Amino acid sequence: MSKSRPVNKAWKSLAWLLVLVAGLVAVNGAGVVFGGGSWTPKLALDLQGGTQIVLAPKLESGQSVTPEQLTQAVSIIRQRVDAAGVSESEINTQGANNIVVSIPGQPDDATLARIQASAKLEFRPVLVTSAPSSATVGADGVSTPAPTADPSLSTVPAVAPSNASDLNNITPALQAQFIAYDCAAESTAATNVAPTNLPLITCDLTNTAKFLLGPVEVSGSEISDATSSLVTTQSGASTGQWAVNIIFNDAGSSQFADVTTRLFGMKGAQNQFAIVLDGRVISAPSTNAVITDGKPQITGGFTQASAKVLADQLKYGALPIGFEVQSSDTISATLGSTQLANGILAGLIGLILVVVYSLIQYRVLGLVTVFSLGVAAVITYLLVTILSWREGYRLSLAGVAGLIVAIGITADSFIVYFERIRDELREGRGLESAVEAGWKRAIRTIIASDTVNFLAAVTLFILAIGNVRGFALTLGLTTLVDLVVVMLFTHPMLRILGQTKFFAGGNKWSGLDPTALGAVYRGRARFQTPAIAKGSKSAGSAKEAAKRQTIAERKAEASATAQDTKTASKGN
Amino acid sequence: MASFSNFGNDLYTGARSVRIVGRQRLWYSISAILILISVVGPIMRGGFNFGIEFSGGSEFTVSSLAANADESIATATVEAIVPSVIPKVSKLGGTSIRVQTTQLTDVQTRDIRNALAADYNVGTDQVTASFIGATWGQDITSQAIRGLIVFLILAALVMTIYFRTWKMSVAAIVALLHDLIITAGIYGISGFEVTPGAVIGLLTILGYSLYDTVVVFDKVRENTRGSGRDLSRTFGQQVNLAVNQTLVRSINTSVVAALPVASILFIGAVVLGAGTLRDISLSLLIGIIVGTYSTIFLATPLYAQMRSSEPEIRKADKKVLAAQVKAAESVSA
Numbered sequence: 001m002s003k004s005r006p007v008n009k010a011w012k013s014l015a016w017l018l019v020l021v022a023g024l025v026a027v028n029g030a031g032v033v034f035g036g037g038s039w040t041p042k043l044a045l046d047l048q049g050g051t052q053i054v055l056a057p058k059l060e061s062g063q064s065v066t067p068e069q070l071t072q073a074v075s076i077i078r079q080r081v082d083a084a085g086v087s088e089s090e091i092n093t094q095g096a097n098n099i100v101v102s103i104p105g106q107p108d109d110a111t112l113a114r115i116q117a118s119a120k121l122e123f124r125p126v127l128v129t130s131a132p133s134s135a136t137v138g139a140d141g142v143s144t145p146a147p148t149a150d151p152s153l154s155t156v157p158a159v160a161p162s163n164a165s166d167l168n169n170i171t172p173a174l175q176a177q178f179i180a181y182d183c184a185a186e187s188t189a190a191t192n193v194a195p196t197n198l199p200l201i202t203c204d205l206t207n208t209a210k211f212l213l214g215p216v217e218v219s220g221s222e223i224s225d226a227t228s229s230l231v232t233t234q235s236g237a238s239t240g241q242w243a244v245n246i247i248f249n250d251a252g253s254s255q256f257a258d259v260t261t262r263l264f265g266m267k268g269a270q271n272q273f274a275i276v277l278d279g280r281v282i283s284a285p286s287t288n289a290v291i292t293d294g295k296p297q298i299t300g301g302f303t304q305a306s307a308k309v310l311a312d313q314l315k316y317g318a319l320p321i322g323f324e325v326q327s328s329d330t331i332s333a334t335l336g337s338t339q340l341a342n343g344i345l346a347g348l349i350g351l352i353l354v355v356v357y358s359l360i361q362y363r364v365l366g367l368v369t370v371f372s373l374g375v376a377a378v379i380t381y382l383l384v385t386i387l388s389w390r391e392g393y394r395l396s397l398a399g400v401a402g403l404i405v406a407i408g409i410t411a412d413s414f415i416v417y418f419e420r421i422r423d424e425l426r427e428g429r430g431l432e433s434a435v436e437a438g439w440k441r442a443i444r445t446i447i448a449s450d451t452v453n454f455l456a457a458v459t460l461f462i463l464a465i466g467n468v469r470g471f472a473l474t475l476g477l478t479t480l481v482d483l484v485v486v487m488l489f490t491h492p493m494l495r496i497l498g499q500t501k502f503f504a505g506g507n508k509w510s511g512l513d514p515t516a517l518g519a520v521y522r523g524r525a526r527f528q529t530p531a532i533a534k535g536s537k538s539a540g541s542a543k544e545a546a547k548r549q550t551i552a553e554r555k556a557e558a559s560a561t562a563q564d565t566k567t568a569s570k571g572n
Numbered sequence: 573m574a575s576f577s578n579f580g581n582d583l584y585t586g587a588r589s590v591r592i593v594g595r596q597r598l599w600y601s602i603s604a605i606l607i608l609i610s611v612v613g614p615i616m617r618g619g620f621n622f623g624i625e626f627s628g629g630s631e632f633t634v635s636s637l638a639a640n641a642d643e644s645i646a647t648a649t650v651e652a653i654v655p656s657v658i659p660k661v662s663k664l665g666g667t668s669i670r671v672q673t674t675q676l677t678d679v680q681t682r683d684i685r686n687a688l689a690a691d692y693n694v695g696t697d698q699v700t701a702s703f704i705g706a707t708w709g710q711d712i713t714s715q716a717i718r719g720l721i722v723f724l725i726l727a728a729l730v731m732t733i734y735f736r737t738w739k740m741s742v743a744a745i746v747a748l749l750h751d752l753i754i755t756a757g758i759y760g761i762s763g764f765e766v767t768p769g770a771v772i773g774l775l776t777i778l779g780y781s782l783y784d785t786v787v788v789f790d791k792v793r794e795n796t797r798g799s800g801r802d803l804s805r806t807f808g809q810q811v812n813l814a815v816n817q818t819l820v821r822s823i824n825t826s827v828v829a830a831l832p833v834a835s836i837l838f839i840g841a842v843v844l845g846a847g848t849l850r851d852i853s854l855s856l857l858i859g860i861i862v863g864t865y866s867t868i869f870l871a872t873p874l875y876a877q878m879r880s881s882e883p884e885i886r887k888a889d890k891k892v893l894a895a896q897v898k899a900a901e902s903v904s905a
Contacts, residue, residue: 102703113853338667345850346839350832357831361824397848398772404836405776405856408829409783415828416787418581419821426584441794448734449786456779463719471772477781 006436007499010492017375017488024382028389037389041381044396044470047336048278049341055099074099121220121314124200124213125165125263126272126284132183132207164214165262165270165340169199174212179561183207204281211281213274217259220277222252226314228307231299242302244283244310245295253294260296277313290401301399343400350404362418365511368493369414376410376485380478387473398471406478408455413486416449417442421494421512431512435498439491446486580820586813592868593812593876599869603750606862610757620760623767624672626713630681632671633664634688635698641783646671649687654680664847716771720778724748727782734786735793744785745870747863751781756858762854769848773855780856781863784825785871791818792872804896806889811876815868826864833857 031037044050055077074091077099081089090102161168170178183203196216203210225247231239248256263271264287274284285298298310351373358366380403387393420442424434443570457476461469497503503510582588592599614620616864624631634646643661646669650659660672669692676684681701689696724745731741755777759770795814802810833856840850879885 018645067800149900241761339844339847342839342844343836345843346836346849347832349839353831353835356827357824357827398769398852399770401769401836401849401852401856402776404832405829408825408860409780411828412783412787412825415821419818419824422580423584423817425583445787445790448790449783451730451734452727452782452786453779455730456723456775456782458724459719459726460775460778463715463722468716468768468772468775471776475776 006432006495013488013492017484017492017535020484020488021375021379021382024379024380024386028382028386031386031389035389037386041384041388041393041395043336043340044394044399047340047395047397047400049336050103053101053103055101057098070099077101080321121223121275121277122196122216123218123220123259124216124274124276125259126211126274127165127167127170127199127214127270127274128178128212129209129284132180132203132210140469143184155532163262164259166214167267167270169214172214173557174199174201177201178212180211181210181211192454193512193519200279202276202281203281204284204320209281209284211274211284213276213281217246217273218252218255220314222248222255223314224249224252226311228302228304228311231297241299242304242307243297243299244307244314245297246303246314248294248296250294253292256294256296257290260287260289275314282313283310308386339397340400341405343397347404350407354407358411358414361511363509363511364507365418368490368497369411371493372414372485372490373407376478376481379481379484380406383477383481384474387477393473394470395474396470398468399474402471402474403478406475406482410478410482410485413442413446413450414490415480416445417486417490417494418511420445423513431498431504433510435491435494443487443491446483450479450483517572583816583819586816589812589816590819591812592815593808593873596873596877599873603866603870606754607750607757610754610760613757617761617763620766621763623765625768626766628675630673630675630676631702632685632688633668633700634671634692634694635668635700636694637667637669637692641667641669641692643669645691646688649691650684653683653687664844713771715752716775719775723778731782731786731789735789738791740793740875743871743875743878744782744789746874747785747866748778748781750866750870751777751859751862754862755855758858758862759855759901764851764854766791767848767851769851770855773852773859776852776856777859777863780829780860781866784822785867788815788818788822788867788872789824789875791815792875804892804899806892806896807880807885808876808889809892811872811879815872819868822864822868826860830857830860833860 008471028037028039032039057070058071068095074093078089078091081091081101081103090100092100092102122442159168178201180202181203196219198215200213202213223246227245229243229245231243233239259273262271266287272284272286274281276282283298285300302310344349354373355366357367360366362369384393384395388395404572417438421434421438422429424438425431429437454476457472457479460472461476503512507513579588583590632646634641643663646661647659650657650673651672654673654676657673657676662670662672664670671684671688673684685699685701686696689699692699728738728741728745731744732738733739752774755774759766759774764770779825792814796807796810800814803812814887833853836849837853837857840847840853844850880889
C-alpha cells in the first residue's frame with residue numbers, strides 16, 4: 001500500500017497540528033480562567049498609551065552625577081524593568097540628571113517599587129544593633145523617649161579607627177543619635193544617605209531592629225551575579241533550605257575576603273555584616289566562615305520567594321547612585337488606537353494583495369497558500385497572546401509591522417515548495433512522486449533560510465534594546481511558526497490533494513498542470529545525456545529547444561563560430 | 573498567466589536564459605554606481621535627517637483635533653513663546669499634531685503646552701509634553717552595530733558549515749553589506765527622518781537579504797555538486813542555470829514580500845503621516861527590492877567568479893568548453 005502511506009502520514013501530521021492548536025487554545029484558555037490571561041494580546045505604549053516616569057538622582061550634598069554614572073544607571077534600570085517582565089519599555093536620559101522610564105499600560109505596584117527601589121547597594125559591617133524604638137522602658141514599666149542628640153557632642157572619633165569594624169568609629173555624637181533614632185519615625189519618608197567612608201544609622205525593612213553600621217566595605221557594583229537556589233549537601237542531595245548565592249567580581253572577592261577574615265573572629269553584632277539597599281538593611285547575616293573565593297552563600301529562614309527577592313535586589317541593586325521618582329504621568333491613548341486601527345488595516349490590505357497574487361500565480365494551489373497563511377496567523381496570534389500573558393510581552397506598532405512583514409516571508413516557504421514541485425513535474429514525474437521529491441528538496445532550503453532568519457531575530461533580541469527587541473521577537477516567532485505550518489499543514493495538504501482527481505489529473509486550474517509546465521517526457525528525464533539532436537520535434541520540443549539554446553549559449557561563451565551554430569540549429 | 577508559467581518552464585530547461593553569470597562587469601558597475609549614489613546622495617542633501625530620538629529635544633503632541641486642524645497655529649504658538657526655536661510640525665494619525673523643538677527649559681515647556689491647548693481649543697490633558705535625551709539614538713545605534721557584527725560572524729559561520737564553502741558566505745555577506753548601504757542611502761535621499769522605526773527596518777533587511785540569498789545558493793549548490801551536476805556545462809553555466817531556475821521563485825517571493833510592506837507604506841504615508849509604520853515600511857521596501865536584486869545580480873555572479881578561478885574548476889571548464897565547441901560544430905556539420 002505504498003500509495004496510501006504518504007496520505008496516512010499526512011493525516012497524522014494534520015492531527016498533530018490540531019493537537020498543537022488545541023493545546024495552545026487550552027493553555028491560553030486556562031490562563032483566561034485561572035490566571036489573568038486574556039484572549040487578546042496586551043498592547044504597548046504606542047498603541048494604547050502608557051505611563052512615563054521621570055527619575056531624579058538622590059545625591060549627597062555637593063555630589064553630582066557624571067554621564068558615565070547616568071549611562072550605567074539607565075542600563076541597570078533597563079535590566080530591572082525587563083526583569084519585571086515588562087517589554088517594550090523605553091528608558092532614556094533626560095537632560096543631565098534625569099532618567100525617563102516609559103512603561104506600557106498602568107504598571108503594577110511591584111514594578112513601580114522595583115524601579116523606585118533603584119538605590120545603591122553596599123555592604124557595611126554592623127557595629128551595634130538594638131530595638132527599633134528610641135524609648136527606654138524603665139523599671140516602672142513606663143517608657144521614656146530618649147532625648148534628642150545634643151548637637152554640641154563631638155563628631156570626630158577620639159581614637160582614629162583602625163578598620164571599619166572598629167568601635168572607635170562611633171563618635172559621641174553618633175552614639176547619642178543612635179540612641180535617639182526611632183525607626184517608626186524614620187519610616188519611608190527620607191532614605192538615609194551617608195557618605196561611604198562614614199558610619200550609617202538605619203533600620204531594617206520591617207523596622208524590627210536598628211543598626212549602627214561602619215563605613216562601606218564592599219560596594220554593590222562589585223557583585224557580578226546573584227541567584228537563589230536550594231542548598232545542597234556535598235553529595236548533591238537537597239536540604240530543602242533556600243539560599244542566596246552571590247558572586248563577586250575580582251575586586252569584590254578580595255574586598256569581601258578581607259571583611260570576612262576580620263568579622264569571622266568577632267563576636268555578637270560585630271560578627272554580622274549588613275547589606276544595605278536604598279539606605280535600609282535588607283539582610284544582616286552573620287559570618288560563619290572566611291570566604292576567599294568571592295562566592296558567599298546566605299542561608300537561614302528563606303522561602304523560595306524571599307530568596308529570589310533578595311537575589312534580585314543584589315543582582316540589580318548595584319546602582320552607582322540612588323534615584324527617586326520626580327514625576328509620573330500617563331500618556332493619552334487616542335493616538336495609540338488610531339495607529340493600531342491603521343496598522344490592522346494595512347495588514348488586511350497586504351494580506352488581500354498576497355492572496356490575489358497567489359491565486360493568479362498558482363490558481364487553486366494558491367488556496368493552499370491562503371489556508372496555510374490562515375493557520376500561521378491563528379498559531380501566531382495564540383503564541384503572542386500567551387507570551388503577553390506569561391512573559392509580559394506587549395505588541396507595539398513595530399511588532400505589528402513585524403507580523404505584516406512575516407506574511408511575505410511565510411508565503412515564501414510555500415512558493416519555494418510549489419516551485420520545487422513544478423520543477424519535479426517538469427522532469428516528468430507524476431504528481432504524487434513530484435510532491436515527495438519536491439518536498440525533500442524544498443524543506444532543506446526552507447530550513448536553511450529560516451535558520452538564517454531566526455539567527456537574525458535571536459541576535460537582535462539578545463543585543464538590541466527597547467522596541468527593537470519586541471520586533472525581533474515577532475520575527476523569530478513567525479519564523480518558527482512558518483516551519484511548523486509548512487511541515488504540519490502545507491505539505492500534508494499537498495499529499496492529500498495529490499490524490500484527488502483534480503490535482504493528480506493535472507487540471508488546468510490546479511496550478512500543477514504538467515502540460516502547462518512543459519513536462520512531456522514520462523519517466524526519468526535528465527540533462528546529463530550529451531547534447532544529441534534527435535529531431536523528433538513533437539516529442540521533446542521543450543527539451544530540444546533547451547539543447548539548442550544552450551549550445552548557442554555555450555558557443556557564444558567559447559566565442560568561436562557563433563554564427564554557424566545559429567544557422568545550424570535553425571536548419572535542424 | 574500562462575505566459576508567466578511558460579517563462580518559468582523555459583527558464584527551468586534553459587530554453588530561455590538570462591545571462592547573469594558572465595556579465596560581472598555590468599552588474600558590478602551598476603552596484604558601484606548605486607553605492608556611489610547612496611553615499612553621495614545623502615551628503616548632497618546635507619546628511620541624514622535624524623529624528624528627535626537621535627538629536628534630542630522637546631516634543632508636544634496635541635490629540636483629539638478636527639481632521640483639518642491648521643498646523644501653522646502650532647508654529648505660531650511656539651514661536652510666540654520661544655522666538656529662537658524653529659518647531660517641526662507634523663500630522664499624526666489624522667487627528668493629532670506633533671510639534672518637535674530643540675531642548676526647552678521646564679518653564680518654556682509648560683508655557684507652550686498650555687498655549688497649545690488654548691490655541692487649539694482642547695484640554696491640557698490632550699497635550700502631552702516630553703523631552704527626549706540624545707542618548708536613545710546613541711544607545712540603539714551602538715547596540716545595532718554590535719548586533720550587526722555578531723550576526724555577520726554567526727551567519728557567515730552557519731553558511732560556511734551548511735554550504736561547505738566559505739566563498740558562498742563571502743558572496744552572501746558582500747551582497748548584504750551592499751543592501752544595507754543602498755537601503756540606508758536611498759532612505760537618506762528620500763528625506764524621511766531617521767527614526768528608531770527606520771533602524772528596525774534596516775535591521776530586518778539583515779535577515780531578509782541573507783534569507784533570499786540562501787534560497788538561491790541552495791539551488792546553486794544542488795546544481796553544482798554531486799549527482800545534480802551537469803557535466804556538459806561549465807561551472808559558470810551551471811550557476812547561471814541555477815539562478816535562472818529560481819528566477820520565478822525570486823520574482824514571486826519579492827512580489828509577495830513587497831505587497832504587504834507596500835500596503836503599510838501606503839497606509840503609513842497617506843493616512844497616518846509621520847511615524848513608525850511609514851519609516852519601517854520605507855526602509856523595508858527598499859531593502860526587499862535591493863535584496864532580491866543583489867542575490868541574483870551580485871551574490872551569484874560573484875560566487876561563480878570566485879569559484880571559477882579555482883584550478884580544478886578551471887581545468888574542468890576548459891574540457892567542457894572544448895566539448896561544447898566540438899558538439900556545436902558537429903551539429904552544424
